[in-house]
Amino acid sequence: MDISFLEAKGINTKVGIEFTGSNEKYISALKRFFTSYEDNNKKVQELFEKRDFDNYGIVVHALKSNSKMVGAMMLSEVFEKLEIASKERDILYVKENHNIMLAEYRDFVELIRPIGEADVAPPADEIDGEKAKEIAGELLNALDDFDDEKSKDLAKKLSGYPFRLTQKDQLGSAIKHIDNFMYDDAAEIIKEISKTIE
Amino acid sequence: MKKLKILVTGKNRRIATDVCNHLAEDKDYHVIKCSAKQDVLFATVPQERPRVIIICLGDETKETIKTFDILKECAKLGAITLIVVANSEDKSLFIKYTGLEKMFFLSRPVSLYMLYDKLEEVEKKYLDGEDDDALLSEYVNPDPDKVQRKHILAVDDSAQQLMQIKEHLKEFYDVTLVGSGKDAFKLLSKRKVDLILLDYMMPDMDGPEVFRKLKDDPMYAYIPVIFLTGVTEKDLVIKTLVDLKPQGYVVKPSKKSELVAKIIDVLG
Numbered sequence: 457m458d459i460s461f462l463e464a465k466g467i468n469t470k471v472g473i474e475f476t477g478s479n480e481k482y483i484s485a486l487k488r489f490f491t492s493y494e495d496n497n498k499k500v501q502e503l504f505e506k507r508d509f510d511n512y513g514i515v516v517h518a519l520k521s522n523s524k525m526v527g528a529m530m531l532s533e534v535f536e537k538l539e540i541a542s543k544e545r546d547i548l549y550v551k552e553n554h555n556i557m558l559a560e561y562r563d564f565v566e567l568i569r570p571i572g573e574a575d576v577a578p579p580a581d582e583i584d585g586e587k588a589k590e591i592a593g594e595l596l597n598a599l600d601d602f603d604d605e606k607s608k609d610l611a612k613k614l615s616g617y618p619f620r621l622t623q624k625d626q627l628g629s630a631i632k633h634i635d636n637f638m639y640d641d642a643a644e645i646i647k648e649i650s651k652t653i654e
Numbered sequence: 655m656k657k658l659k660i661l662v663t664g665k666n667r668r669i670a671t672d673v674c675n676h677l678a679e680d681k682d683y684h685v686i687k688c689s690a691k692q693d694v695l696f697a698t699v700p701q702e703r704p705r706v707i708i709i710c711l712g713d714e715t716k717e718t719i720k721t722f723d724i725l726k727e728c729a730k731l732g733a734i735t736l737i738v739v740a741n742s743e744d745k746s747l748f749i750k751y752t753g754l755e756k757m758f759f760l761s762r763p764v765s766l767y768m769l770y771d772k773l774e775e776v777e778k779k780y781l782d783g784e785d786d787d788a789l790l791s792e793y794v795n796p797d798p799d800k801v802q803r804k805h806i807l808a809v810d811d812s813a814q815q816l817m818q819i820k821e822h823l824k825e826f827y828d829v830t831l832v833g834s835g836k837d838a839f840k841l842l843s844k845r846k847v848d849l850i851l852l853d854y855m856m857p858d859m860d861g862p863e864v865f866r867k868l869k870d871d872p873m874y875a876y877i878p879v880i881f882l883t884g885v886t887e888k889d890l891v892i893k894t895l896v897d898l899k900p901q902g903y904v905v906k907p908s909k910k911s912e913l914v915a916k917i918i919d920v921l922g
Binding site: 474475476477481484485488489492511514517518520521522524525601602603604635636637638639640 | 811812813814815816817818820821822830831832833834837840841844845855856857884887906907908909910
């Protein structure tokens with residue numbers, strides 16, 4: 457995949473490749489950065505509105521490292537300044553720069569959208585109730601074992617069951633929890649939606 | 655025709671340069687010269703995949719010899735024959751302190767005849783396509799699958815950082831990822847862990863709190879911990895670490911070579 461358009465926009469792809477290990481791994485990291493945007497953006501906005509500057513600082517701290525890892529050095533600095541300001545309780549700075557940060561974060565995500573949306577995995581094969589129950593059981597075991605790769609694989613297979621819209625949304629949330637390594641939260645949802653499998 | 659790739663490293667630069675020149679000029683081998691630093695070796699060997707590594711020892715210490723233990727990890731990626739050029743003193747030290755299991759020694763002054771003889775033997779196997787198992791068995795475990803892989807637990811509230819850690823380590827270690835201190839303790843109650851990579855700054859239970867809880871529990875107090883920290887709080891972290899005394903820290907985001915080198919420092 458051609459990533460030269462990133463360099464033209466000031467993204468240090470060399471640094472990103474160094475941190476991630478290879479061109480291919482860099483692209484994977486950019487995809488993860490893209491897919492995590494919605495949740496992270498929501499989280500940081502909620503903490504700002506709640507004036508919870510301790511946790512706000514922790515979230516922008518993580519975003520700082522994530523941005524640096526993909527070579528978005530300017531964006532990383534924006535997060536870093538907000539991290540320092542929230543630690544030092546420079547609320548005025550946070551207030552004045554929060555929206556600027558959101559705009560820059562969004563701009564970078566828009567920039568990498570072609571990478572984030574490329575090669576989206578095809579939907580899972582359709583499965584019947586019996587198979588879905590079996591997979592749900594295996595998934596609960598994988599979650600209990602903290603096996604993220606197996607859990608992701610099984611959750612994807614489970615999405616092949618024709619759930620109703622509500623359960624489909626719930627499964628989507630469970631998959632997000634797995635992506636964020638929140639195994640217990642994912643397991644709670646899987647237990648709930650398993651009851652609806654016929 | 656494929657050429658035998660040989661990497662030459664070691665503190666004795668004069669001999670290393672000499673060996674490089676002879677190999678390239680006399681034998682037309684593909685020769686790579688590499689610094690004897692652990693992180694450089696770790697970055698170069700998996701990338702270049704040499705079939706032979708020649709280490710030219712010089713005024714070694716226990717610490718400098720341990721540097722080459724990183725080759726044990728690199729050898730898991732494919733066959734490597736190891737030739738060590740040393741005087742008797744360095745040879746004794748090397749045998750005493752190396753974690754490597756099988757190598758060929760060549761005394762100084764180097765007999766090019768003996769070196770070429772060994773390389774031709776390796777080259778023949780290499781060209782005949784019977785190199786992999788045969789050469790691997792010369793100095794690493796012949797069945798790497800039977801080697802118990804070490805289990806590393808990474809704890810970080812950032813899913814992206816966790817994924818990157820797994821990308822860096824999965825070749826060499828079993829890695830379990832959890833997003834909180836609470837899940838870390840849940841995992842520890844179920845599975846044995848050889849080392850913990852612990853994010854310093856996390857919501858709810860932060861890194862130092864998790865660390866203290868680990869050290870207060872005799873079941874887990876023995877597990878080595880490496881803190882993961884950002885640049886911004888590095889100074890604060892260093893101050894805290896003086897009190898906590900973990901096995902080390904790594905600044906995030908970290909390169910694969912830095913992270914693996916730190917883990918090898920701790921786990922050996």
